[in-house]
Amino acid sequence: MLNLLGDFIGELRAAGIPVSMSEHVDAARAMEAIDMGSRSLVKASLAATLVKDGEHMPVFNTAFEVYFSNRSWDSAQQELLGEAEDPEAETREGEGAAGASGDGPSRGMGGGSSAMTAQELADLLMRSLEQGSVADMRRVAAESVSRYAGMEPGRPVGGTYYLYRTLRNLDIDSVQTQLLQNAVEEGASPLEERLAKDQLLERIEQLKAEIEREIRERLVDDRGSEALAKSVRKPLPEDLDVMHANREEMAQLERALRPLSRKLAVRLARKRRKRRRGPVDLRSTVRRSLSTGGVPIDLRFKPPHPAKPEIFVIADISGSVASFARFTLHLVHAISSQFSKVRSFVFVDGLDEVTRLFEGVDDPAEAVARINAEADVIAFDGHSDYGRALLTFHQKFAKDVTKRSTVLILGDARNNYHQAHADVVADLRHRAKNVYWLNPEPVSYWNSGDSIVNQYAPFCDRVIECRTLRQLEQFVGELS
Amino acid sequence: MSALDPRQELAQRLGLSEVPPVRFESPAALREALAEHDYLSDDAIASVTFLADRLAKPILVEGPAGTGKTALAKAVADAVGARLIRLQCYEGLDESKALYEWNYRKQLLRIQAGRPEGTGTEEWSNLEEDIFAEEFLLTRPLLEAISATDPVVLLIDEIDRVELETEALLLEILSEYQVSIPELGTVKAKQIPMVFLTSNNTRELSEALKRRCLYLYVGYPEVERERDIILSRVPGISTTLAEQIARVVHSLRQLDLKKAPSVSETLDWARTLVVLGREEIGDEDAAATLHILLKYQSDIERATKELLGRPKSGA
Numbered sequence: 001m002l003n004l005l006g007d008f009i010g011e012l013r014a015a016g017i018p019v020s021m022s023e024h025v026d027a028a029r030a031m032e033a034i035d036m037g038s039r040s041l042v043k044a045s046l047a048a049t050l051v052k053d054g055e056h057m058p059v060f061n062t063a064f065e066v067y068f069s070n071r072s073w074d075s076a077q078q079e080l081l082g083e084a085e086d087p088e089a090e091t092r093e094g095e096g097a098a099g100a101s102g103d104g105p106s107r108g109m110g111g112g113s114s115a116m117t118a119q120e121l122a123d124l125l126m127r128s129l130e131q132g133s134v135a136d137m138r139r140v141a142a143e144s145v146s147r148y149a150g151m152e153p154g155r156p157v158g159g160t161y162y163l164y165r166t167l168r169n170l171d172i173d174s175v176q177t178q179l180l181q182n183a184v185e186e187g188a189s190p191l192e193e194r195l196a197k198d199q200l201l202e203r204i205e206q207l208k209a210e211i212e213r214e215i216r217e218r219l220v221d222d223r224g225s226e227a228l229a230k231s232v233r234k235p236l237p238e239d240l241d242v243m244h245a246n247r248e249e250m251a252q253l254e255r256a257l258r259p260l261s262r263k264l265a266v267r268l269a270r271k272r273r274k275r276r277r278g279p280v281d282l283r284s285t286v287r288r289s290l291s292t293g294g295v296p297i298d299l300r301f302k303p304p305h306p307a308k309p310e311i312f313v314i315a316d317i318s319g320s321v322a323s324f325a326r327f328t329l330h331l332v333h334a335i336s337s338q339f340s341k342v343r344s345f346v347f348v349d350g351l352d353e354v355t356r357l358f359e360g361v362d363d364p365a366e367a368v369a370r371i372n373a374e375a376d377v378i379a380f381d382g383h384s385d386y387g388r389a390l391l392t393f394h395q396k397f398a399k400d401v402t403k404r405s406t407v408l409i410l411g412d413a414r415n416n417y418h419q420a421h422a423d424v425v426a427d428l429r430h431r432a433k434n435v436y437w438l439n440p441e442p443v444s445y446w447n448s449g450d451s452i453v454n455q456y457a458p459f460c461d462r463v464i465e466c467r468t469l470r471q472l473e474q475f476v477g478e479l480s
Numbered sequence: 481m482s483a484l485d486p487r488q489e490l491a492q493r494l495g496l497s498e499v500p501p502v503r504f505e506s507p508a509a510l511r512e513a514l515a516e517h518d519y520l521s522d523d524a525i526a527s528v529t530f531l532a533d534r535l536a537k538p539i540l541v542e543g544p545a546g547t548g549k550t551a552l553a554k555a556v557a558d559a560v561g562a563r564l565i566r567l568q569c570y571e572g573l574d575e576s577k578a579l580y581e582w583n584y585r586k587q588l589l590r591i592q593a594g595r596p597e598g599t600g601t602e603e604w605s606n607l608e609e610d611i612f613a614e615e616f617l618l619t620r621p622l623l624e625a626i627s628a629t630d631p632v633v634l635l636i637d638e639i640d641r642v643e644l645e646t647e648a649l650l651l652e653i654l655s656e657y658q659v660s661i662p663e664l665g666t667v668k669a670k671q672i673p674m675v676f677l678t679s680n681n682t683r684e685l686s687e688a689l690k691r692r693c694l695y696l697y698v699g700y701p702e703v704e705r706e707r708d709i710i711l712s713r714v715p716g717i718s719t720t721l722a723e724q725i726a727r728v729v730h731s732l733r734q735l736d737l738k739k740a741p742s743v744s745e746t747l748d749w750a751r752t753l754v755v756l757g758r759e760e761i762g763d764e765d766a767a768a769t770l771h772i773l774l775k776y777q778s779d780i781e782r783a784t785k786e787l788l789g790r791p792k793s794g795a
Binding site: 018020022023026029030033034035040041044045047048049051052053054057189190191193194195198199259262263266267270363 | 485486506507523524527528530531532534535537539540542543571643681682683684687690691693694695696697699724727728730731734738761762763766786787788789
């Protein structure tokens with residue numbers, strides 16, 4: 001079979017995209033059916049046969065760039081064509097190669113010798129951004145990477161640092177400010193101003209993407225697809241570790257959360273509606289039986305009223321685990337119609353109820369954003385104190401916890417060597433239906449340092465490792 | 481090993497006398513054909529549709545509402561001169577609405593008509609064979625598409641609205657182009673129809689369904705493409721206005737809105753501005769007509785603030 005395709009699919013699987021055997025076969029068949037000379041057609045065909053989820057496209061795109069980069073396109077094509085046993089292969093190959101080298105006028109000069117002075121490059125940069133010409137941007141990318149990136153062969157990196165260095169040397173920020181001033185004419189209306197600004201920012205993003213692509217292509221030349229794929233491989237948003245996400249990943253997570261919670265809500269609502277069959281409704285059955293001469297052929301049932309649990313969320317929102325708490329609160333409130341009541345509490349070393357923030361807000365994200373500003377959670381020094389917080393909860397709210405309540409405690413149980421007060425959890429379990437502890441740390445870190453999960457664990461129904469959105473969604477889904 | 485062409489293989493399985501010719505020569509030809517019917521595609525759309533035709537596989541089209549998923553199926557049907565058979569999905573859709581149903585009133589009439597005067601009942605085995613014949617079958621969209629002899633395009637709209645279990649009804653059609661009816665046997669397609677499924681992604685579709693389809697994600701168009709769409713769909717609009725509209729809408733979509741404006745809403749807005757006789761969009765016009773693009777008050781307020789740099793006035 002096609003080796004390259006096999007490797008490529010291996011990479012997709014490694015990145016978390018499920019590609020089945022039959023999809024592999026489809027992709028191979030597609031490759032036979034289409035004109036292999038066109039890179040965009042090959043890309044679209046592979047995407048259509050291998051990726052079945054819009055959210056997976058960024059991962060696919062990265063992998064495609066690495067395995068079928070513009071530069072290695074010729075050789076990739078030859079390999080693919082060679083396998084196809086096509087009598088016309090040779091002639092097509094020639095055409096394809098010509099087409100591939102024709103589409104990038106920058107190829108020749110992208111090498112080592114700079115044909116441009118720094119001033120010419122700066123001018124070209126300005127011009128490309130003002131006019132938005134992709135060809136110019138490519139030239140800028142090729143030129144600036146050879147000049148500024150300072151790439152060292154053989155280093156096992158993904159290229160982020162090279163990108164940073166190139167952009168810094170191009171002084172992209174001051175170029176941006178200057179162009180912004182140019183773009184806004186005297187007396188322009190706010191709308192025109194805004195449009196010009198948006199357009200400029202978009203072009204700069206486009207330029208950055210071109211530079212990144214250029215760097216990646218050179219890295220592929222240097223180290224080969226397989227090695228590079230490993231360095232640039234990024235997990236899917238739902239598999240990102242929430243505790244260790246950087247800013248960009250955090251933004252990805254935020255974006256993934258909304259559709260996730262919406263889908264979860266739809267799924268649960270459907271599940272609930274399907275669970276019909278309450279007890280037999282005698283009155284309605286008899287009424288129905290009139291049309292069959294008094295014989296009750298068609299049994300009617302009362303609508304079910306499944307027990308909706310009451311949820312108490314107690315979340316640690318101190319630095320390290322704050323984002324995890326926010327996601328969980330968002331998700332739980334997004335599906336709050338599945339519960340008879342949701343009450344939320346947040347703590348650091350003091351505890352505050354934040355249920356009111358979620359009332360009357362149709363987007364939980366807004367309420368979650370307000371928690372940090374409005375909740376009163378610091379009693380002493382602002383270091384998490386689980387013992388104190390749980391004790392406060394117990395004193396003030398334990399009377400509300402009944403046999404219909406489920407208590408969720410969120411946090412890493414890093415107690416800063418304060419007292420644990422585990423007996424409080426024991427009493428809560430006694431009162432509530434279930435007590436669950438969600439810990440965003442990997443299991444191997446539990447009970448190391450000041451983590452005292454073990455002291456609480458015996459009194460919880462389950463202690464669950466919950467590091468990614470996928471795990472979180474699964475758990476919340478099981479709750480209702 | 482010489483692999484059989486997918487269309488050939490399918491034709492053999494369906495027992496067709498000849499392999500139906502492909503509908504489009506190349507993605508470029510497909511693009512042109514669609515453009516003639518006022519559907520402006522992009523690279524991905526054209527490539528995937530072309531591929532679906534070559535491989536004889538259904539396409540699952542996913543993307544936000546109002547980006548032209550249904551329109552794609554219609555345009556393809558127009559372009560190849562085929563009849564469009566549409567199955568609109570909804571919660572509670574079942575076999576008898578999607579596939580086929582026995583016309584039991586007619587069956588009942590047949591039984592009564594077959595009972596000769598006074599001489600008791602007709603032979604049961606004859607009767608049974610008779611009443612489960614195609615004559616008594618009510619075809620619903622899926623069966624109709626399979627049994628059609630004229631060229632058809634089947635559109636299964638908003639597949640994400642049916643329950644997971646109902647999806648299974650489709651699997652036989654999607655992979656084998658046939659329908660099994662227990663009383664009658666298997667009805668095989670007389671041709672290879674093009675099949676489109678659309679989904680708004682409100683729930684995860686089953687792996688089995690996804691595996692049988694090619695996947696096409698149709699997102700919001702680029703500024704240039706949206707401009708061209710406006711130009712082709714809104715008569716009497718100037719290029720500058722179309723361009724400006726496309727750019728405003730593009731900027732709006734970058735904001736964090738509850739519901740981003742769709743292409744069809746863009747077209748509505750463009751038509752409004754043409755009717756108002758505008759050559760370009762001033763701030764006042766934009767503020768006064770934003771409600772055509774945005775359907776939530778909070779979105780309108782945010783857009784007014786971000787784009788026009790001021791809070792919405794009392795109006």
